[in-house]
Amino acid sequence: MMRFRKQAEERCRKVLEKSGCGDAEITLETPPEDLGDLAFPCFSLAKRLRKAPQKIAEDLSADMEPSGLIERIEANGPYVNFFMDRSKLAEEVLRDVLEEGKGYGRLDKKNVRILLEHTSANPTGPLHVGRARNPIIGDTMARILRMAGYDVTSEFYLNDVGRQVVVLSYGVRELELDTEPERDKDDYRLVLHYQKANALMEEDPSVLDEINGMLYDLEHGNEETIRQVRSACERVLAAIMNTLDEINVKIDQFTWESKFIEEGQVEGVIETLKKSPLCKQEEEGAYALELDSYGIHGRDADFVFTRKDGTSLYTTRDLAYHLDKFGRCDIAINVLGEDQKLGQTQLAAALDIIGEERRPEWIFYAFVSLPEGRMSTRKGQVVYLDDLLDEAVDRALSEVKKRRGDISGERMTEIARSVGRGAVRFNIVRIQAEKQIVFKWEEALNFEGSSAPFIQYSHARACSILRKAEREGLDWKGYDPSCLSEKQELDLTKAIGMLPLIVEECAEGRKAHTMAQYAVELAIMFNQLYQFVSVLKAPERERKARLALVEASKICLGNVLGLLGIDAPEEM
RNA sequence: GGGCGUGUGGCCUAGUCUGGAUAUGGCACCGGCCUCCUAAGCCGGCGGUCAGGGGUUCGAAUCCCCUCGCGCCCGCCA
Incomplete structure (x- = not known):
């Protein structure tokens, strides 16, 4: 993803230099779905070039040649839209993730x-x-x-x-x-x-x-x-x-x-x-x-x-x-x-x-x-972290019991601890720091939608597929990324590819909540893949490629959970 | 009173720094999906004066000014 962005910037820079605007600032943004992967808005050039932004977009795009990770360049109204070569991206992303494993998402050492x-x-x-x-x-x-x-x-x-x-x-x-x-x-x-x-x-x-x-x-x-x-x-x-x-x-x-x-x-x-x-x-x-x-x-x-x-x-x-x-x-x-x-x-x-x-x-x-006002130990108007954790773990335990009759009580407790404690962390980190929070039990104990268990669940599902594959002697060795062509596969790949950019954004902006936001997006993408694309029952070529994608998803979800300080259980 | 922060569908929330295409996602609600890799899931629907007013701009949730609500601070406390 980083490379794609750089390549798009380069294209813009080159073409702008030709038209005498080499010093113009290049800000690329994310266009709405289906209009491309990155967009260059031409409004700011309208005055200098004394042309309508639509015309500028057309002229600029006509002058750009797609290459590298850029598959297509199109003018759409006042924007120049860049389309990624999804299969090349898949190739790069899967290779990077599978090679780097737990280190995927890590940026170069800064010595700072x-x-x-x-x-x-x-x-x-x-x-x-x-x-x-x-x-x-x-x-x-x-x-x-x-x-x-x-x-x-x-x-x-x-x-x-x-x-x-x-x-x-x-x-x-x-x-x-x-x-x-x-x-x-x-x-x-x-x-x-x-x-x-x-x-x-x-x-x-x-x-x-x-x-x-x-x-x-x-x-x-x-x-x-x-x-x-x-x-x-x-x-x-x-x-x-x-x-x-x-x-x-x-x-x-x-x-x-x-x-x-x-x-x-x-x-x-x-x-x-x-x-x-x-x-x-x-x-x-x-x-x-x-x-x-x-x-x-x-x-x-x-x-x-x-x-x-x-x-x-x-x-x-x-x-x-x-x-x-x-x-x-x-x-x-x-x-x-x-x-x-x-x-x-x-x-x-x-x-x-x-x-x-x-x-x-x-x-x-x-x-x-609290809904009744400021927390105060003196007035007994407090929720202690220990109590919240106990409550969350209890709640998680009863959920595990509901759906898993097949595992030991000890294992259930272990999972419940990971889930309950994760839910508490996530619920607090998901919100922008400077925004006030009114603590509500039902929100803190929410295990659906935008929550830690939702993300952990996606991870556990990925693990489950990989476990079954292993048991059946299937693996992703020799996978061919070019047979990933379903929308769910490509969207998920792109989401995985975003991690290094998200790490940079969160680190430089000193924003922890953005990582929580990303974790949810990633989990949604994985769940959609899970729903629409069968992995183990697919023909061999597809199966291998999808297994590689599931492995990459597991790694990425695991790394993101790690960044949030939340356990990534292999089953739930 | 002054300073700092915050205000986005019934509720929670992203986007605000760096203005750009149809405003993000979740909860709740309504309707669908388990003979098939874990339904803590997925699909569809309902729901918005981006607190209010003015301004700058081709274009404002985003920048500027005013007003209002909420939070925090204004100790020879920490």
Whole structure:
């Protein structure tokens, strides 16, 4: 597909040069069905050539010779339409896919290091569905970027410094639980300590004092406090990682926020910022930067970077973290909730003030809410990711039981886990990041149409055909791609051929949802083939070619599921 | 109040950056398809003032301006 596009561009370029428009921009688009595979619109040339676009299209197309992957070039109204040589395409696509296997879709190595920060949840309690958008988008992007040839490191930035974790640590040390945790897991257990400590802190000033004292100790290197806080955080983190593991989210590295205080980078940042002419000291003693000149206005313009006691604030430490990041990568990408936008704008301004030229990139996502409103642990208005996963796996298990009486209970459970967990991931990643999601159980547990099970099912069907073929001693060796001529065969081949282009598009646009979109398209194409074309019962030549196409479909579907972090079971 | 984002059939959603042919797909609903490779599937049908108004353009869901709805932010919290 990439080659086809390049060849079409070349044709246009050549002809345009002849007519004195060599510098014109060539944008090729996808025409409606049956009008071709790529189209060159001639509107923009109308003025320069002082001719009707229809006439231009005719003249240009008359001047182009089809060759390579281009079978036909036709003018249609104001467009020059390019038709692919479908059988040559089939030949190339099948050869590539069957040769490359799991590597199909992989782009050339770029030798560019990307540090992708995602998840970075506060280790104070269990992950809820709202927060789950971060690891899912982040992990999917990590997979896509790797496929696109980048060297990717995913990183979880852990807050073990702020007030929240001190409250957690205080609660764990001082308070006995009077209620049972919802699950026998440290994130559910410790969040109760955290909540109890929070409540106590509000009614008892001496507790608040003690917590403030711990916060001060923490920032000033008191080893015992640091140890206590870290240990509480680690327990919650381990439980969170347990949940993330359930949805195939892999984290390469953890960076603890306290590191930048201990090693002095935060102090360095503060000293540098204080020297800036934009720095001022507030009445109470805290330091701030006036960022009006950075396009930040009104109440947002003051970026306070120390407390009155001189201790650092979140964004100040984030600044030190970013300087550290830049030393370890070529591109830093942060996956963050949209509530972080202002802070990150201030961070970018502060980087400039420090004299750092580099900036991180951001993928911001909107929050997931419930039909009754914003998720809130306090109001009990939450859906925990663990509960959603359990529900999805249960639902999948009852579906498997309904249709598969022939396999062991163990195998059923295995399939149900893959299906249920995949459904959850897909349901969240399918939607554009900046769009808000209202979580609805019936949507999250939808196993039809645009869903993970739909895609997994296509993959399982392909596997099933290949399994039967093997059992009957049939294979695709010596297949002849030129006998693929049915519409379903050619459309599917084209869809498979798109994968490298989709990988590039998703990687460069930092868009994970486009991959989900593509997965659905691919599955639809395969299901149509399955419906209309018989493989095993076809005459030998057709059978071999179709088996090769089914094998390629299986590989492509499997690779796409892999990019989405969704299991690809061989049977369902 | 200010800033950022978002608004597409009853519901969810793609396309918006980079304007182009008949606006993508799903759910729900209606009607068909399992003696044949898994019906978590396939085929057909119904359903649209692309939030509203103005502008730019040969051409606007897409760009610009205004208005409205929704979300997020505007802590010496993280």
